[in-house]
Amino acid sequence: xxxxxxxxxxxxxxxxxxxxxxxxxxxxxxxxxxxxxxxxxxxxxxxxxxxxxxxxxxxxxxxxxxxxxxxxxxxxxxxxxxxxxxxxxxxxxxxxxxxxxxxxxxxxxxxxxxxxxxxxxxxxxxxxxxxxxxxxxxxxxxxxxxxxxxxxxxxxxxxxxxxxxxxxxxxxxxxxxxxxxxxxxxxxxxxxxxxxxxxxxxxxxxxxxxxxxxxxxxxxxxxxxxxxxxxxxxxxxxxxxxxxxxxxxxxxxxxxxxxxxxxxxxxxxxxxxxxxxxxxx
Amino acid sequence: xxxxxxxxxxxxxxxxxxxxxxxxxxxxxxxxxxxxxxxxxxxxxxxxxxxxxxxxxxxxxxxxxxxxxxxxxxxxxxxxxxxxxxxxxxxxxxxxxxxxxxxxxxxxxxxxxxxxxxxxxxxxxxxxxxxxxxxxxxxxxxxxxxxxxxxxxxxxxxxxxxxxxxxxxxxxxxxxxxxxxxxxxxxxxxxxxxxxxxxxxxxxxxxxxxxxxxxxxxxxxxxxxxxxxxxxxxxxxxxxxxxxxxxxxxxxxxxxxxx
Ligand SMILES: Nc1ncnc2c1ncn2[C@@H]1O[C@H](COP(=O)(O)OP(=O)(O)OP(=O)(O)O)[C@@H](O)[C@H]1O
Ligand SMILES: [Mg+2]
Numbered sequence: 401x402x403x404x405x406x407x408x409x410x411x412x413x414x415x416x417x418x419x420x421x422x423x424x425x426x427x428x429x430x431x432x433x434x435x436x437x438x439x440x441x442x443x444x445x446x447x448x449x450x451x452x453x454x455x456x457x458x459x460x461x462x463x464x465x466x467x468x469x470x471x472x473x474x475x476x477x478x479x480x481x482x483x484x485x486x487x488x489x490x491x492x493x494x495x496x497x498x499x500x501x502x503x504x505x506x507x508x509x510x511x512x513x514x515x516x517x518x519x520x521x522x523x524x525x526x527x528x529x530x531x532x533x534x535x536x537x538x539x540x541x542x543x544x545x546x547x548x549x550x551x552x553x554x555x556x557x558x559x560x561x562x563x564x565x566x567x568x569x570x571x572x573x574x575x576x577x578x579x580x581x582x583x584x585x586x587x588x589x590x591x592x593x594x595x596x597x598x599x600x601x602x603x604x605x606x607x608x609x610x611x612x613x614x615x616x617x618x619x620x621x622x623x624x625x626x627x628x629x630x631x632x633x634x635x636x637x638x639x640x641x642x643x644x645x646x647x648x649x650x651x652x653x654x655x656x657x658x659x660x661x662x663x664x665x666x667x668x669x670x671x672x673x674x675x676x677x678x679x680x681x
Numbered sequence: 682x683x684x685x686x687x688x689x690x691x692x693x694x695x696x697x698x699x700x701x702x703x704x705x706x707x708x709x710x711x712x713x714x715x716x717x718x719x720x721x722x723x724x725x726x727x728x729x730x731x732x733x734x735x736x737x738x739x740x741x742x743x744x745x746x747x748x749x750x751x752x753x754x755x756x757x758x759x760x761x762x763x764x765x766x767x768x769x770x771x772x773x774x775x776x777x778x779x780x781x782x783x784x785x786x787x788x789x790x791x792x793x794x795x796x797x798x799x800x801x802x803x804x805x806x807x808x809x810x811x812x813x814x815x816x817x818x819x820x821x822x823x824x825x826x827x828x829x830x831x832x833x834x835x836x837x838x839x840x841x842x843x844x845x846x847x848x849x850x851x852x853x854x855x856x857x858x859x860x861x862x863x864x865x866x867x868x869x870x871x872x873x874x875x876x877x878x879x880x881x882x883x884x885x886x887x888x889x890x891x892x893x894x895x896x897x898x899x900x901x902x903x904x905x906x907x908x909x910x911x912x913x914x915x916x917x918x919x920x921x922x923x924x925x926x927x928x929x930x931x932x933x934x935x936x937x938x939x940x
Contacts, residue, residue, distance in 0.1 A: 450782050451938075451939065452782060452939055475784040476784070484775050486774060486776050486779045488690070488694060490693075491693055499686065503683065503783035504783070529697070
């Protein structure tokens with residue numbers, strides 16, 4: 401069974417069509433990336449999945465359940481980290497996590513809170529009010545709140561926006577270790593480099609899905625530019641990014657002695673995603 | 682169970698928020714003191730004029746009739762505003778959405794707020810009543826005093842409910858302001874705070890009956906009479922309780938769970 405099944409999902413705000421006939425399947429146990437620029441509809445899509453938003457058209461299923469109709473059953477299974485921290489800033493991290501945990505019957509809650517504080521590296525400041533935390537730390541508290549009832553699927557809305565590179569790396573290590581335990585992660589981001597860290601990605605722009613694939617396949621849609629200088633003459637070619645193509649292209653030259661220099665410039669994931677997005681314009 | 686958890690959180694939050702505490706305890710104390718100052722000025726005014734022209738001072742401005750309704754009004758106004766703003770903040774910060782998705786029920790959230798506010802409402806009522814009685818040198822017997830306290834307290838609870846109900850129509854703090862003239866000012870004019878509500882034209886009187894302050898003032902009027910019947914008091918308490926229950930029910934209907 402897929403963790404998420406979306407068919408023909410459309411959402412209108414007045415005349416504004418924010419999501420346009422989205423079809424999407426997320427297999428269980430993967431890290432699924434939702435990549436898109438500001439205003440693409442990432443938050444809207446996630447809200448439809450957690451049951452915070454009524455679709456205008458189409459159907460949404462999480463573990464075969466409808467997020468709004470079967471909300472009581474689903475709430476045990478889903479963890480949601482909103483784009484804004486959504487925390488009580490006057491109370492401590494520990495109290496925040498405990499509070500959201502108490503919404504459901506959790507045995508050994510205190511113990512679990514402590515474990516999650518350690519897992520998210522917050523134990524040193526667990527009892528200080530959240531308002532004294534940096535933005536990146538607040539994000540971690542928010543993540544901890546989403547994890548407390550050990551959900552089977554996590555919806556994380558831009559969990560690493562405005563987080564420094566070191567912490568970002570740590571966060572992705574956390575996500576990967578969660579995925580290893582069988583948790584499905586659905587992560588939105590506008591940072592293209594994070595796409596490579598997902599098992600599968602969807603590119604969203606203006607409410608439309610432009611591509612669904614593994615990041616490797618998306619990357620291979622990119623181009624490699626080769627620049628050769630032979631006997632003082634500049635030769636430029638553009639080929640696909642597949643390693644085999646590079647080899648056969650270079651074979652043409654037999655790498656003869658007169659070649660003084662070769663420059664190879666391959667698209668990175670960001671270039672490819674941006675070109676997919678820009679082609680749609 | 683969920684209700685208790687939310688109530689506890691509301692209490693911890695209230696304790697942590699100094700501005701909120703000051704607004705809900707210190708502000709009414711100062712306002713009641715201003716009321717005293719105004720009365721001092723008024724009594725000077727009404728005593729000085731010639732007796733032939735003003736055979737009686739304005740009857741409504743006798744302290745006994747005036748002080749308690751105004752005190753009730755202050756509690757009503759502040760509890761309403763503070764609670765609606767607190768709840769709208771939950772919406773704008775996204776914690777309301779998060780509570781609902783975590784599995785909290787709407788009815789528990791509302792009830793949790795009310796229970797959490799109980800303590801503050803109790804302190805508020807005791808402080809403001811003690812101050813009013815002391816400043817205005819009022820004399821009540823024990824039974825009346827208990828009823829007075831209960832009225833103010835009950836009113837605070839109803840105001841919290843009203844604040845929550847109104848907040849379900851607001852997307853941000855700014856949306857609360859239009860409701861101030863819509864609900865609070867009619868309460869001041871039409872429920873017997875300034876003038877006897879029974880003297881008002883029929884329409885105004887009916888509107889007054891829609892507002893919870895009317896029933897609190899009814900009780901205050903009743904116990905102002907030397908030999909009142911307790912059943913009348915209980916009836917008005919019953920209406921206030923019904924009012925609170927209806928608001929609870931309505932608010933859990935109007936609170937939006939989805940966009
Ligand atoms: N409540 C709303 N009413 C009207 N329009 C809305 C509402 N919420 C979102 N929109 C519109 O829907 C579109 C998609 O918004 P959404 O928040 O889903 O984008 P996003 O991909 O999450 O962007 P960001 O990266 O900035 O978070 C935007 O054009 C936005 O203006
Ligand atoms: Mg967003």
